[in-house]
Amino acid sequence: MTETNIQSRPSAAARTHIPPPVEQTQQYLTFLLGGELFAIGILAIKEIIEYSPPTRVPMMPDYLSGVINLRGAVVPVADLLVRFGRPPAAVGKRTCIVIVEINANGERQDVGVLVDAVDSVLDIPAAEIEPPPAFGARIATDFIQGMGKVNGRFVILLDVSFVLGAQEMALLAQTSAPA
Numbered sequence: 001m002t003e004t005n006i007q008s009r010p011s012a013a014a015r016t017h018i019p020p021p022v023e024q025t026q027q028y029l030t031f032l033l034g035g036e037l038f039a040i041g042i043l044a045i046k047e048i049i050e051y052s053p054p055t056r057v058p059m060m061p062d063y064l065s066g067v068i069n070l071r072g073a074v075v076p077v078a079d080l081l082v083r084f085g086r087p088p089a090a091v092g093k094r095t096c097i098v099i100v101e102i103n104a105n106g107e108r109q110d111v112g113v114l115v116d117a118v119d120s121v122l123d124i125p126a127a128e129i130e131p132p133p134a135f136g137a138r139i140a141t142d143f144i145q146g147m148g149k150v151n152g153r154f155v156i157l158l159d160v161s162f163v164l165g166a167q168e169m170a171l172l173a174q175t176s177a178p179a
Helices: 012-016 166-176
Strands: 025-033 036-040 045-050 064-070 074-080 096-104 107-115 117-125 145-150 153-159
Touching: 025 107, 025 153, 036 117, 064 107, 096 117, 117 145, 117 153
Parallel strands: 036 153, 074 107
Antiparallel strands: 025 036, 025 117, 045 096, 064 074, 096 107, 145 153
16 A cells, blocks of 8 residues: 655635625614605614603704703704704604714713614625715715615614714803803
8 A cells, every 4th residue: 555645734615714794783773764765874872752741942043943851961952854954853652762972072971862763773794885976865974874784775864973073062061051
């Protein structure tokens, strides 16, 4: 019997098994606003609460509906429809306030966002997110992080840091500062 010199090399199965690239998927809370589907990254969401009318605060921008008491903290509530240049949101049975945590000038700030109804939490792969449109959007494209493709339709992914920018955050910080 002759010995054959077998070189040590991986089997065919081992050579062809290359792990698939890891596709980054993010979770988004989707909600209805003025008949359209919007979403905010789930990591920015603190909680969802039942709607109660906010207390109006004089001299605040039009899109700030007022403030609410959230376990002893003063939290401003923004009406995104007004922020987007539309008429104020109509309060209905499913209206709620989504509490979002925003980083403003190195400080965390809780802000309530008035929504018509919370829809669901979706996993959207990065490959299914398109950049904001250059034209044709009904809201300023600065507010849009991207357009998520879900089941053949688009979901507008909001960039909360731009929806409530630095100037607005300064106003919110003054509003929620203890007297």
